[in-house]
Amino acid sequence: MALNEFSLIEEYFSSLDKAPGITLGVGDDGAVLDVPEGEQLLVTVDTLVAGVHFPLDATPADIAHRCLRVNLSDIAAMGAQPRWFTLALTLPDANESWLRQFSQALSDDAELFNCALVGGDTTAGPLSITIQLLGTVPKGKALTRSGAKAGDxxxxxxxxxxxxxxxxxxxxxxxxxxxxxxxxxxxxxxxxxxxxxxxxxxxxxxxxxxxxxxxxxxxxxxxxxxxxxxxxxxxxxxxxxxxxxxxxxxxxxxxxxxxxxxxxxxxxxxxxxxxxxxxxxxxxxxxxxxxxxxxxxxxxxxxxxxxxxxxxxxxxxxxxxxx
Ligand SMILES: [Mg+2]
Incomplete structure (x- = not known):
């Protein structure tokens, strides 16, 4: 069954945008988000390509968990809290069973780690998933790679x-x-x-x-x-x-x-x-x-x-x- 981009996002991903700070989530040209007072926005992105970053026979749930969690790990590394994410999905075909399992696993992890999907894009092509995760951290408190001193x-x-x-x-x-x-x-x-x-x-x-x-x-x-x-x-x-x-x-x-x-x-x-x-x-x-x-x-x-x-x-x- 062929699904166009709009119905794909609507059907499988629009229920994932329940979290604080979302003035406008999935469905418009862009999301409108409120960064809490006194905090800074952190942005990270990761692309996982089938056969490169995970085996070709990985299940849709496995792929969803891994893709969100590697991004969450980057937000953790910065000492930040995850808030919102966007998803760019390149799929060989609009396989509904695949999409159902993928979106369910993504939804489970989004709930577990307190973040919400606020936008996405779908394209036809070899399987590849990009998640961009937005997090927040109190101003000046982000952990970075460059602060170590000799003896630490x-x-x-x-x-x-x-x-x-x-x-x-x-x-x-x-x-x-x-x-x-x-x-x-x-x-x-x-x-x-x-x-x-x-x-x-x-x-x-x-x-x-x-x-x-x-x-x-x-x-x-x-x-x-x-x-x-x-x-x-x-x-x-x-x-x-x-x-x-x-x-x-x-x-x-x-x-x-x-x-x-x-x-x-x-x-x-x-x-x-x-x-x-x-x-x-x-x-x-x-x-x-x-x-x-x-x-x-x-x-x-x-x-x-x-x-x-x-x-x-x-x-x-x-x-x-x-x-
Ligand atoms: Mg990293």
């Missing part, structure tokens, strides 16, 4: 490496010894439904000196903080947060590579000046912040990995891989 401690939220391990389920790289169905499910969830660290990010406002989300791998992304701050960094390998069960899937060397070079985990990496260290550690001890210290920023440029004895370890960095 480096922290990472959650755990690393699971999304990289998930790639082996899609036939990328060597296969892994998956022990049971639940392990496979955890890895797939980790890839398709990364958990945007929005609550953690709010706690880090005023405490972290720099922050970003890990989309390209810890080494690459920490490299962005280091370059933006004109510094280097040292990572203690034994402090890397790797889930214990992950170490049963492959050799230790490979697990470390997943944690250091694997992208797609969407955890936050942030730096903390000495004077804020105890406040951050208290949040961690009280269970309000799931994060751990993995190293420190240095005046010496470049990223160095150290073993428990303080010896430098060379890590092979794997490049970006297509599906």
């Amino acid at each position: 401690a480096i922290y990472v939220t959650g755990s690393l490496g699971e999304a990289a391990a998930a790639l082996s389920l899609f036939g990328i790289g060597d296969s892994v010894a998956i022990g049971c169905e639940s392990e496979r499910e955890i890895l797939l969830q980790r890839f398709y439904r990364p958990e945007p660290r929005l609550n953690e990010a709010l706690q880090l406002r005023g405490l972290a000196s720099a922050a970003l989300d890990i989309s390209d791998g810890l080494l690459a992304d920490l490299g962005h903080i280091a370059r933006a701050s004109h510094l280097g960094a040292e990572i203690q390998l034994e402090q890397l947060p790797v889930a214990a069960w992950l170490t049963s899937l492959a050799e230790p060397k490979r697990v470390i590579e997943w944690a250091l070079s694997g992208g797609d985990d969407y955890e936050l990496c942030f730096t903390v000046p000495k004077e804020n260290g105890s406040a951050v550690n208290t949040l961690i001890e009280q269970g309000e912040l799931s994060a751990g210290c993995i190293g420190r920023m240095t005046n010496e440029l470049g990223i160095r990995c150290l073993d428990a004895e303080g010896n430098r370890v060379n890590i092979e960095q794997s490049g970006y891989q297509h599906f």
Whole structure:
């Protein structure tokens, strides 16, 4: 069944625009939005292309979750709150079953993370999804990549490496010894439904000196903080947060590579000046912040990995891989 652009948006997406601050949502030439007094607007955009950023056989729900959540992760990395988003959908055909599942999953996540769809565009072509997410942050409080100082401690939220391990389920790289169905499910969830660290990010406002989300791998992304701050960094390998069960899937060397070079985990990496260290550690001890210290920023440029004895370890960095 062929649907024109208007009826597509109307039928599947117009119910997603319920949130504060929307004077005018889906359906006009543009959305009219109210930025709260004293806040600044943050804008981020991500395009996911079938066969490049997700496997061709991904379900519509998987694609919707991943596309919104990678954008939410960017908003979290800035210490902001998500508010509104727009969607540009390029579809090979107007498959109603696909659209129903996609819009339901998008609606579920929009509700879960308190943001609303305020506009969109549809085009015919190879499957590709672009979401532009708008967030707000109190004036001057956005977390950026450039504020780190030498000696600042480096922290990472959650755990690393699971999304990289998930790639082996899609036939990328060597296969892994998956022990049971639940392990496979955890890895797939980790890839398709990364958990945007929005609550953690709010706690880090005023405490972290720099922050970003890990989309390209810890080494690459920490490299962005280091370059933006004109510094280097040292990572203690034994402090890397790797889930214990992950170490049963492959050799230790490979697990470390997943944690250091694997992208797609969407955890936050942030730096903390000495004077804020105890406040951050208290949040961690009280269970309000799931994060751990993995190293420190240095005046010496470049990223160095150290073993428990303080010896430098060379890590092979794997490049970006297509599906
Ligand atoms: Mg990012």
